[in-house]
Amino acid sequence: MNRFECMQRLASRLEHELVILSLGASVDEWYNAAPHMRSASLFQQQLGCVTPQAFGVAVGLPHRRIVSLDTDGGMMFNLGILATLANEQPQNLLVVVWDNECYESIGGPPTHTAGRADIAAIARGAGIEHAYTVKTLDDFDRHCEDGLRARTPYVLVAKIDRSVPGDIKRKHSDGREDKYTFVRHVERTENIVIMGPSEHN
Amino acid sequence: MQANAVEQVIAGLKAAGVTVVCYLPDSLLKELYPALDRDPDIRTIRVTNEGEGAAICGGIWLSGKKSALIMENSGLRAATEPLARMGMGAGIPVVMIMSYRGDLGENNWWAIPHGMTMEPLLNAMRIPYRIVDREDAIGRAIADAYAWSHTAYYHSAVVLAGSLVR
Numbered sequence: 434m435n436r437f438e439c440m441q442r443l444a445s446r447l448e449h450e451l452v453i454l455s456l457g458a459s460v461d462e463w464y465n466a467a468p469h470m471r472s473a474s475l476f477q478q479q480l481g482c483v484t485p486q487a488f489g490v491a492v493g494l495p496h497r498r499i500v501s502l503d504t505d506g507g508m509m510f511n512l513g514i515l516a517t518l519a520n521e522q523p524q525n526l527l528v529v530v531w532d533n534e535c536y537e538s539i540g541g542p543p544t545h546t547a548g549r550a551d552i553a554a555i556a557r558g559a560g561i562e563h564a565y566t567v568k569t570l571d572d573f574d575r576h577c578e579d580g581l582r583a584r585t586p587y588v589l590v591a592k593i594d595r596s597v598p599g600d601i602k603r604k605h606s607d608g609r610e611d612k613y614t615f616v617r618h619v620e621r622t623e624n625i626v627i628m629g630p631s632e633h634n
Numbered sequence: 635m636q637a638n639a640v641e642q643v644i645a646g647l648k649a650a651g652v653t654v655v656c657y658l659p660d661s662l663l664k665e666l667y668p669a670l671d672r673d674p675d676i677r678t679i680r681v682t683n684e685g686e687g688a689a690i691c692g693g694i695w696l697s698g699k700k701s702a703l704i705m706e707n708s709g710l711r712a713a714t715e716p717l718a719r720m721g722m723g724a725g726i727p728v729v730m731i732m733s734y735r736g737d738l739g740e741n742n743w744w745a746i747p748h749g750m751t752m753e754p755l756l757n758a759m760r761i762p763y764r765i766v767d768r769e770d771a772i773g774r775a776i777a778d779a780y781a782w783s784h785t786a787y788y789h790s791a792v793v794l795a796g797s798l799v800r
Contacts, residue, residue: 453693475696477719477723477724479719480719481685481716485689485716486689486696486720488690489689490693490696490697492654492697493694511683511685513686514682516682517679517680517682517690608723609723611724619698620698627698628787631785
């Protein structure tokens with residue numbers, strides 16, 4: 434199963450959602466796979482922060498569906514968030530974990546999921562009832578449909594191969610510019626002010 | 635922790651517009667956590683480590699809400715990685731309230747490193763902070779921390795010390 438194809442399937446289901454994502458090559462892939470979601474996506478390079486940040490956004494905007502696009506390396510870095518999600522039971526959070534069993538962006542040394550670790554099983558053990566591993570595009574698509582409607586936290590571990598499409602354009606903006614873009618999108622769509630004007634004093 | 639200090643912290647958080655607190659409980663602030671849990675105006679989220687709490691607070695800021703990360707000062711060490719990535723890399727701020735473990739008067743050997751590392755680490759991270767040991771200074775310190783962090787888009791800290799917590 435190819436990550437870019439999965440992203441295209443997921444992207445076709447998204448319109449008003451907000452997406453928090455990481456890391457490495459998956460950032461550029463999402464930028465290309467979901468052009469209509471660019472301003473609604475927070476592109477970061479923050480290992481271990483992605484799902485906690487997505488949960489924070491979900492807490493602050495409980496009426497809005499939030500999607501975390503995490504990675505096997507990123508999730509293994511901070512497994513505690515799975516226990517926190519289980520305790521807090523956000524009703525608006527889908528967590529997708531791109532699991533290619535390696536640290537792809539540095540050349541592919543194995544993560545622990547290349548060994549015996551099973552992130553979906555860890556999630557279930559942490560108390561998340563809906564945590565699944567998928568290995569086919571159709572299964573991924575079906576679980577995205579369910580996960581985007583779920584009223585309890587939903588963790589979808591997508592076992593993907595290491596192939597990356599050759600024609601992926603690199604995203605030129607950095608994390609700071611991406612944050613401004615995302616914040617302005619949230620402000621506009623929620624009719625709120627997050628980063629307002631300075632005082633005159 | 636003194637009961638009046640607990641009240642001042644919660645009043646300060648509310649005055650700053652805080653509606654969510656992430657915490658990993660510690661002994662010096664132990665009276666604060668159940669008081670926050672009981673408060674109907676503040677949602678508390680218990681986390682497994684302070685780095686996770688920092689990242690959740692970053693997400694809450696991105697949603698337009700205000701939050702606080704409350705912890706022992708040892709939690710600063712656990713939170714340094716996400717704080718550096720969010721604050722220095724993207725300008726996503728987190729306001730922290732922490733107890734001053736390892737301050738002069740400390741009588742636990744295991745807490746000495748917390749005091750030795752806190753201020754050098756805050757300075758290394760260029761995080762402005764105020765050490766507060768008077769009840770009547772708590773509210774102003776919290777207000778100033780939020781004003782600064784939501785202007786600079788960077789982290790700040792209020793450190794509760796002295797007779798406030800011991």
